[in-house]
Amino acid sequence: MRMSARPDIRLEGVAKSFGAAGRRIEAVAPVDLVLAGGQMTALVGPSGCGKSTLLRLIAGLDAPTEGRISIGAETPDALRRRAGLAVAFQDAALLPWRTVEGNVALGRALARKPRDPRAIRDLIALVGLSGFGRRRPAELSGGMRQRAAIARALAGEPDLLLLDEPFAAVDALTRDRLNAELPPLWEARGATSVLVTHSVAEAVRLSDRVLVLTPRPARVAADIAVPLPHPRNADVLASEDFRALCSDVTEALRVHQFPQSVAAQ
Ligand SMILES: Nc1ncnc2c1ncn2[C@@H]1O[C@H](COP(=O)(O)OP(=O)(O)O)[C@@H](O)[C@H]1O
Ligand SMILES: [Mg+2]
Missing domain, CATH: 3.40.50.300 (P-loop containing nucleotide triphosphate hydrolases)
Structure with a gap:
């Protein structure tokens, strides 16, 4: 395995x-x-x-x-x-009609992983988007969309x-935190x-x-x-x-x- x-x-x-x-x-x-x-x-x-x-x-x-x-x-x-395999490309291609949570959940669903709201919340927190789970991509900055796309890529394990x-x-401070x-x-x-x-x-x-x-x-x-x-x-x-x-x-x-x-x- x-x-x-x-x-x-x-x-x-x-x-x-x-x-x-x-x-x-x-x-x-x-x-x-x-x-x-x-x-x-x-x-x-x-x-x-x-x-x-x-x-x-x-x-x-x-x-x-x-x-x-x-x-x-x-x-x-x-x-x-x-x-x-999962890709996170520079132009974060999130589904515009889905929320951040919905996009990250889709990353799991497409990989046929069981639903796991906790794992999704943890990933959203990891990329610094706690509190933005219910927002749609258009309501986020470019850097936030990018981070949501990274969470989605990781969600499918x-x-x-x-x-x-x-x-x-992504701004320099967030970039440093994500790097760590x-x-x-x-x-x-x-x-x-x-x-x-x-x-x-x-x-x-x-x-x-x-x-x-x-x-x-x-x-x-x-x-x-x-x-x-x-x-x-x-x-x-x-x-x-x-x-x-x-x-x-x-x-x-x-x-x-x-x-x-x-x-x-
Ligand atoms: N779909 C495409 N059609 C025609 N040319 C392309 C296409 N994709 C990339 N190229 C060309 O291939 C070269 C390499 O592009 P790319 O791989 O995007 O470079 P990098 O990511 O290193 O900046 C560039 O000259 C680009 O214009
Ligand atoms: Mg390139």
Whole structure:
């Protein structure tokens, strides 16, 4: 049971391009990758490099142009259809006619988990929305909608959690609190997770491994293990190791984003 909740994600020669021949946009170059079950992998890379495209392929929301993806023994599409994976994307797609509670409850229902009003209340409290359970999305700020979407994604207790810049619209204080309080939740479940983020510090703080991607088409420029202890408390975040890892990621981003300037030095 525990094992089945920790599927490896395997990408074999996965590429994605958009548009007709002649005006083709290559978003993802052929990529071979194994993301270990139960790990949190962060994807960082310049804007427009293909991060969201890669995540949509893993989510089974889009099909690769070449290659194949498996999650455990399943295809992404099969896993998605039995609600074994959950996504929280930057544009929080809540159902506008449902309340926050209704949206989070739907996350459980779609995953065929038993009704559990207490679990739903706890999740809403965790993302800082206590007192807003009866509100509809239109009555919330962008950051609050984002947090409701994270609660909904977690509500189904997915084996695989895919987060695309989930904290982009959240204020700095709330972001910091979510950075501290969400990881124990997915760690306790042993969920495999992939996080796209613009923040180097967030990538290092939340993950076991950071993949730095090249400008479009995305390929893996650097594969940086994050062997920091858990929980990533204030001591860990203040450590020399944490700072060194952030510098490694920043340097890999810089080298691949501006290769000319590096070559000229
Ligand atoms: N559905 C689509 N149709 C055409 N081009 C797309 C589509 N989705 C993404 N792209 C293009 O693919 C590239 C990578 O996009 P994306 O994965 O969203 O980048 P990122 O998330 O890293 O910012 C961009 O050039 C983008 O314009
Ligand atoms: Mg994106």
